[in-house]
Amino acid sequence: MTDILSRRDLQFLLHEWLDVERLTEREEFRGQTADDWNDALLLAEQVAGDQFQPHNRKADLNEPRIGEDGKVVLIPEVAEALGVLGETGLMAAAMPEEVGGMGLPATVSGAIFAWLHAANVGTTAYPMLTAGAANLLIANGSKDQVRTWVIPMIEGRFHGTMCLSETQAGSSLADITTRAEAQEDGTYRIFGNKMWISAGSHELGENIVHLVLAKIPGSPPGVKGISLFVVPRFLLDGDGSIAERNDVVLAGVNHKMGFRGTVNTVLGFGEGEYMPGGKAGAVGYLIGDPNHGLSYMFHMMNEARIGVGLGATALGYTGYLKSLRYARERPQGRRLASKDPVDPQVPISEHTDVKRMLLAQKSYVEGALGLELYCSGLVDDEMTAPGEETRKKAGLLLEILTPIAKSWPSQWCLEANSLAIQVHGGYGYAREYDVEQHYRDNRLNPIHEGTHGIQALDLLGRKVTMQGGAAFAALFETIGATVDRAEAEGGEASELAGALHASLESLAGTTGKLWADRDPELALANATLYLEAAGHIVLAWIWLEQFLATSGKSGAFYEGKRQAARYFFRFELPKTAPQLDLLGSLDRTTLDMMDDWF
């Protein structure tokens, strides 16, 4: 058993809390058993430990580079690990069986990917991106496109990317300039550059399937004129075999602080280096209808954002476990009550401040893992729950929780990594130990797939107000039901419920005040604080849920869960009070700041 993630905790979350067994009763998962899922998880743990973890540091120290032949050079272990993963079929764990997937619930697939992320986020990004591209095509592509591009991806022969950003257009996708010119045969020719493209060029497989946002000339300005295209690195023959090189070229490799194992590229489309069919432009195939590209992309955004949150969580989790092991093995100093220098030293895990740093990490990472798996459960419920109302409610909850599931672990599991460094002292700052890499890797997560500030606007500006507040109401009702259960249980559960209930009421009151004047500039001025306060309240709810799931159970594991819940309620939840006070005051400090005052 590796110490990169906790098998015991996953069992608790999946079986003792989320009752993943209930999914076996659904038509969509007919024939699958909880034992099958446990076997898949054990397999993921084994692949993560044997294939992904061993080259995590090596990939960091030997970042991708452009070789003399102009091709991207990765360390060979990446291809080997992906080969083994491909053989297990785990990459397509949650994909439909019709296209070669395993058809497992998203909840189980989430736990599978948590193992891979915890072992090596840099290598895991390749199958994550491929799975994301495949899912997008399954949801929005034609049957022909699925057969042509998705099946080879699931077979591990083709890889995928998402090409959204451009040098001058990151958060503001309305301003992309890549253009797609319609051809008489129904295909398009793509011209432009794309920036920050992860896995944009490599030799891991036979082909790379780029999903590219571009504008068809004459389309409406802004986001309503963006279309989505399949632009493969190599064109295919009629029988699907690799044919001519398409005009997608590697324009450069970005050098990052962390996440170095994943090659990040600048790509040029239609620059004239290749002339497919003797003509200028990269050949592209329209997905769905013109001008609907961004909505197709956003359809997959929930999945991608939960994936980022899960990756951030896994990095936090593995750093926590490593700092715990270090703290137990490192003798240093004596207890405050015993300062005699001839007494033997104690492991630093016995110092209260070290226990604080470990307990904080535990509360962040086990809370975040709970949230991510809960959200994966909503994906399952939205697709498979019996009853339209239940599915609809799951969808609403997923909408409002997604910005939190993306941003909260990106902030707090990064903080967990910082604490893991701190527990290690000087050793934590040295590259001989893993935790500094986890910290650098994790710092990407508040940036990509929509920055922290973009998530805040999404939550307060879009999700809170959507359908007349229906998503907010669904969340309020769901947390309220947990509060009711806890109050019915009485004792300590009831005390925690009281604190959560008060915070939730305060959040609701603040939300009302923010939107009372329907002035978006004022309402959204401090949206980031709203995101952070709402995030902490949601995590307190997840912790109350976990606390309730330990009810009547004794032993060190359950005591630890209860203490982590107490920690979160005593040290973390109260941080929301000044945030909500500030929000409720409709503070204008940031809004009123003038540029020349800086």
Added chain:
Amino acid sequence: MTDILSRRDLQFLLHEWLDVERLTEREEFRGQTADDWNDALLLAEQVAGDQFQPHNRKADLNEPRIGEDGKVVLIPEVAEALGVLGETGLMAAAMPEEVGGMGLPATVSGAIFAWLHAANVGTTAYPMLTAGAANLLIANGSKDQVRTWVIPMIEGRFHGTMCLSETQAGSSLADITTRAEAQEDGTYRIFGNKMWISAGSHELGENIVHLVLAKIPGSPPGVKGISLFVVPRFLLDGDGSIAERNDVVLAGVNHKMGFRGTVNTVLGFGEGEYMPGGKAGAVGYLIGDPNHGLSYMFHMMNEARIGVGLGATALGYTGYLKSLRYARERPQGRRLASKDPVDPQVPISEHTDVKRMLLAQKSYVEGALGLELYCSGLVDDEMTAPGEETRKKAGLLLEILTPIAKSWPSQWCLEANSLAIQVHGGYGYAREYDVEQHYRDNRLNPIHEGTHGIQALDLLGRKVTMQGGAAFAALFETIGATVDRAEAEGGEASELAGALHASLESLAGTTGKLWADRDPELALANATLYLEAAGHIVLAWIWLEQFLATSGKSGAFYEGKRQAARYFFRFELPKTAPQLDLLGSLDRTTLDMMDDWF
């Protein structure tokens, strides 16, 4: 003018707030004028910009390594920059003229070093360490030791180090095992290993003067049996010229996440590679009396810790200015009120959430710079203020503020660097921009020179209780005087004063509760929260001071100062309320956590 630090802000802090001119009236600074000091600052700015800044990234990308001859290889720019710095005399800005220093006030010297840190912390560490070693010898060494070792250091020929930690003893110096055996000629022979020794081996000068903590056999156990020795890399002839190699050898270099320009080493003493005088052991010269080593070292600790705080501040400051420039130059998106996609994009500095990130940075870094220069002013006052009482009070304030001056910027100017990355978006995560390096560099600061947790124990366990609470009372009285002045001014100043006064009263009340039972384990259980709450209250006081210093002044610079003060009072100071509540409840969550619950 470079944009690594703000000349305008330094002028404000030194002249409009701290009234550095008052120091010209003191005997110790006779003959110096404020113009002299401004000239020294301009010179520092020039050296920082021309010599230190240009190789900051190169030093990060080409970290020190051990060459084939076993010697440490640094990029040549380091020696060139230090050569120019040596010619200016600025390294010894605050040292006495008798030993070749400039005899400037510590306040001015602090501002000089702020420029160097902002340009390049990795290279600045070399003169910082040398100055620290020289100051320790000036304070505690014999006249002969000062002549032999200090003068060549100030001339730039010798460098210095501090050798405290060992592999098995970092925070717990009581457990060092390096031993010093007395010789008949009054010298000692040193045997042992030292870990994390910055600048421990290099070819920047003729010699390296190691100040080494070691135990003389038969001394009392623990910290009461630690002595301090000069152990040079090369022994000297009677005329001070370089003679035989001493037995101090490079056992390895550590590979760090950041701060890579500063070589960090493992040193072996008396391992037998050299046999000075034909005998085993590294030759060492006792400083002062046996068994007083740690108190000599701690005497210099205030200086070293303020130096760390200043370095952290400078990194935060330079990151802030770079993110501000980026935000003003980067067009992206439109204002919320104008979503028409054919409108031109605005610079991101116009987005409220970006303004929030810039204003937060401004409040952290300008507040921290104020605190560090205030503390340098206390060093001046402790040494030169007219009247014994004033000096004594300055000393007490310095004692209680030092853990905050060290830890607060290490936490919040690191957070500023994180915000600087966030403002840059994906570019901030790329090594093509500076801010990711500042963030990595700054992450060292909560670790070295006493970890964050050690500072917390120092503040609450030692400084708050010292001399029957005299230091705490001095701080309370000093902040109270600012509150009184602000209340007398009325208006907005009075409002801010009210908030600060309430927080200060709460801190005092909490402090009383914590020590009411005289149970150190309980009192200190959440010492880190105490450090953080006290730090925020002290910074709010520094901001009220700066607010008052803008009184009656108009213009963008002063408006910016006032808005940053408002930001700190509205967004930051309220964070202390839940921290003080928790502390006041004598919470036992961390104390009660059991090891097997993790």
